[in-house]
Amino acid sequence: MELRKTTVREAAEEVCSGRISAYRLIEMTLNNCAVLNEGLNIFNSIAGIDALEQAKAVDRQIADGERPPLAGIPVAVKDDICYGVLPTGFGSAAFREFFSPYTATVVERLMDKGAIVIGKTNLDEMSLGSTTLSSPSGPTLNPRDSDRLSGSAGAAAVATGVCMVALESDSGGALRQGASHCGVVGLRPTTGRVSRHGLNAFSSSFGQIGITAASGENINSVLKIISGFDENDASTARPGDEPPLQGDVPDSMDLKIGYPAAAFDYLEPALREVFEQARDEYAARGFRFIDLELNYLAEALQAYYVIALAETSSNHSRFDGIRFGETEKAGDLEALYSRSRSRILGREGRRSSVFGAFLLSKGNYDRYYRQALKVWSLVKREFAGALTKCDLLMLPAVKSLPRPVSGETELLDSWTDDLYCAPVSLSGLPAISLPAGQAGSLPVGLQLVGPPFSEEMLAAVCDRVVPEINIFPHGNV
């Protein structure tokens, strides 16, 4: 079986029919992992024996006559999503050996249906970034060009074919930009569609768990399993709150896509060209385009950072050396906190906490935080308004090509990379990041943004316009 050319559904059927055992599949996957990880630094930990044991259990289930819909499917999980079996490191040196006492709902649901967790993927310190440059274990390299960054390690795991699916977090766009940089598909779901229980989000408002895979169909196979109400996450939609699934796209592709032309002006010409070409291809396939304006992208980006950093300063307060992280000896409590926190948080974490505390402090709350909340509601209204005029919105997924591994990145430049993703996070709407074309040899992705709970439709459109994604031939089994 050639894993890279197989869909999740087909692979699970192969396993259920006994043509290949889950054990054999996972054994091969683990071998590939070991080889690839040497070169690209994708995983912070690999499950090994635990994954094989789980595979055996799946094989036993099948022998008992069950047909789990994700039987034997190898899954990568970002290292900010709690999984009790492996360490959950949050991209922090202080948590390298931290074991969460519980497992995230999304992971439990996948495993319950036969999927196997292969390993925990690399990430920026405390998920703060979309480059993996601030990871204590170094950056993850891009499988398409190993002199460049992958953006997200889950996308790299999918692009190399070692895992068919990656679960990743996405706040300002790490998942969507990673998919773009690695030439695969990434879905950020509607706020409330997928449980966040077990996600160590630096931003409670914007942190979401999404799915990265090689096709819209594979994303749908997984979304079906992980979405839905979770009693451990009060923000998940209750049954009945979700509108009826919009899974099937009309054959005629009679969909109207909103195209905010002015938004593409921020891009360098090479990238803009890719998107213009993509637009023409979509039009050739029968999609209709309408022009519209999104006037607050820049303000949305600022508001995103104000709110996300404010929340980070509060969410990371628990890492104080008392409950989490080493307690530094000190004469008084104040000194204990400052010493412990200086050690537990890395550069990115410290900076974010300081910024966030500043933004929330007296006077600044009104000046920045309250203003940002206003921008947030403005942006929500603007996106919702735009979607009354069209079925989908098209936006770039990235502002630049994957960055070279060597070379410094200015903080503000790395924030500006979120220009097209962060506003969508504010909107609360679902977005899929899918390949738009190539600039030179490097993949470039675009985002399609849909109305609430339209994930299935977005994934289906993706498969229509991107018939096949080139997965590296490491996935041969």
Place this chain on the structure above:
Amino acid sequence: MEFEVVIGLEVHVELQTESKLFCSCPNCFVPEPNVNTCPVCLGFPGARPRLNSHAVRQALTASLALNCEIALFSYFDRKNYFYPDMPKGYQLSQYFEPIGSDGYLVVEDDGGQPKTVRIARVHMEEDAGKLVHAAGGASSMVDYNRAGVPLVEIVTRPDLRSSGESRRYLEQLKRILQYARVSDCKMEEGSLRCDANISLRPVGSETLGSKTELKNMNSFKAVEKSLEHEIKRQKNILKRNEEVPSQTLRWEEDRQETIVMRGKLEAHDYRCFTDPELAPIELAPEEVDRVRKALPEMAEARAARFISDYGLPEYDAGVLTSSRCLADYFETCLKSYNNPKVVSNWIMGELSAHLNLAGLEADQCLFRAEDLADLLKMIDEGLISGKIAKDVLEKSFQSGKTPRLVVEEEGLLQISDHSELEAVVEKVLAENPDSVEKYRSGATKVIGFLVGQVMKETGGKANPGLVNELLVKKIEG
């Protein structure tokens, strides 16, 4: 110069609920540390709060019982500060929008006149854990059993004018919350905690003087004592024409004085912002009405019923309804022994004496209402005398044994056997010929002395009515 005392009280009350405010851990006291805990109340990364709707209803009930305006839309905010008993580094509290506001409560002023004390706000928040200091002071440990227990904080306007008034306010507040079944309000156990803000100003002045904050009072008496102490202290300072320093003071029960805890009443910047993980609390007006209508009978109404239904004097009704559990005790006892005045006498007399001595409430003592009913029945059945009954009550109160068991074990059954008593009667008559003479010569009162002698001989166990009868028969016969 004459000074006016200005006091405002902040009272924290633990709500009676099955589970904690944001998780399903039990809300009850257990001596073993860190047993009632889970990832949510321990602040584990990725664990999200889920609001306990029963706690909201309890807070709503408290607000209505205190005549508050109800916010139909409110939410939880984060109060950010570091302390080891707070696992998340922030406390979830209704900082911006309390569920109840602008209420009041009526208490007697020092002249015995009814006076309205305004309540500024009633808001929900989560409790913190407890620090346990190891002997020797080398280290401290934290018990998180209490972390996340639901509280309401009830804040008065600065309307109280004396220590006595403050104490009566607390007593009235406790009575109301107990009657509403919102909290057991046991200050000694920490389910009711009180801080006081106090300042003095020249009589007639409208501006408030500089205030101090009093903490660590463990009983109503301690509140009254510490306020008296503080009033005296501030008066002395003002009389010297000096200014009262703004300080936080700690009441030292052993030394019966205050010590300075914190030099300045610095306004801490809690960097509050609305919690992004919890949905707002929305109450329907019909629900508020339903809770308002379902408010239980309060002390005054119950006292009136005790007078009309049981024919009790006003005084008895007032004493019995001074706390809900005492009134419950009374009515439970009536179910098996239907003589209201007798029961009332025993509760107000013997039982209250023992309760006060032991510092217990009626629902905490081992001598239950059913035991009192049984004790009274034994008197009626002639099995024990009233005097013996008092001893039985005490022993039963101490040991928790039923009165019948005490009577049996101690051999306290009343002697009602003629032949047994006749021997004693004859012995007493033989030893007291003078008294017999007096009786025969018309001084029949002396019979009381003779009865007493018989009782003494029998260790109080003789049936006094029967003794009286036998004596008269013997002397006259």
